[in-house]
Amino acid sequence: MSVKATLLKRHTAPDHSFAIAKHDFPYFLKVWHYHTALELVHIVRSEGTRFVGDNIDRFKAGELILLGSNLPHMYQNDEAYFKEGSSLRAEALAIHFDPSFLKTSLVDVPEFREIHQLFERAKLGLKFSKETTGKVRPLILELSALNDLDRMIHFLSVLSLLSKDKSAQTIASPGFVNHFEKTEGSKLEKVYDYVMNNFQEGIEVNHIADLVSMNKSSFCRYFKQTTQRTFTEFLNEVRIGFACKMLMEKQMSILEISYHSGYNNISHFNRQFRKKMQLSPTEYIYQRKSKFI
Known part of the structure; x- marks a missing residue:
């Protein structure tokens, strides 16, 4: 999409x-x-x-x-x-x-x-x-x-x-900036659009900083001050959100879902998933079933 x-x-x-x-x-x-x-x-x-x-x-x-x-x-x-x-x-x-x-x-x-x-x-x-x-x-x-x-x-x-x-x-994460600048080409809009289009691939902070014409340390400060979270935290939230969607669709194994969500290591995926959701991927599937209207 x-x-x-x-x-x-x-x-x-x-x-x-x-x-x-x-x-x-x-x-x-x-x-x-x-x-x-x-x-x-x-x-x-x-x-x-x-x-x-x-x-x-x-x-x-x-x-x-x-x-x-x-x-x-x-x-x-x-x-x-x-x-x-x-x-x-x-x-x-x-x-x-x-x-x-x-x-x-x-x-x-x-x-x-x-x-x-x-x-x-x-x-x-x-x-x-x-x-x-x-x-x-x-x-x-x-x-x-x-x-x-x-x-x-x-x-x-x-x-x-x-x-x-x-x-x-x-619904959205508290740190999500829903009143981000709508000016075409704004820094935050560029970062957001790039991440949403490429989060399934490897994303380096240095590349994102180059995208908005900033050095790495300046970009990290800018992103944290603007969104109240680090860029890595934001990237993990997007990836875990996508993984949650795929877990509910149940069309792939948890290992396959971890790769399709941008993680190359299943252990790292499990750690990030539990950190964000307070549940393992398997526990999440069972808990969410009872919450849908």
Whole structure:
């Protein structure tokens, strides 16, 4: 896949504060993208791999997530969806709304503070609990049939329920810079795009430093100050995230997955995997099975 994030424009009608889009296709469009609008996504039916920031995980029907402004993401269906004659469908409901949905004057109103905090928490993406998803799903499905003020009140009820979900899980890593510079050719964008395209191969810090016209020590300081983690930590997070995706697909052995994730030594892979996930690859497979909706 091409992993250079594409800016997509998501507009709301002049007479509405948010837009509702229903998607029903043979498969979701494979585009690694971001947009300034926040996006609430409910997967009605479909399954595959979800890419959000530096996180790679499975998705399936029933999932409800909130993606913050400018957070790169993509939904990629399983191979079965692309086979000729497949009867599978990818169906989702997406709600887009501007970060300034709550005007500055409303942010200070006590009743809206939790919703404003929800928007802040969503900068790295939020996956909501089964309990909250169960409460919110019927409200979302009813939105399209409502008009004007009733529609707005209904949507505020949705946001209120989401803001109270203390079990919602952050999707991307806390260190991921989701408001990285979008200027074409910026240092951080160059590094990120190169790593996402080449993490399965050997990557030397010296080469990355050359890529952004810096010496090794200057680059290491720059990356740590900008992302709050070392370049090696970032590279390992990307590789382990990809390994998690492959482990869930169960199409290769753990040894093969370690090589396809950019590790030439299985012992090193196991150490890095446990450091990141607090589990061995085998333990991860069994634990994750019970967590999917």
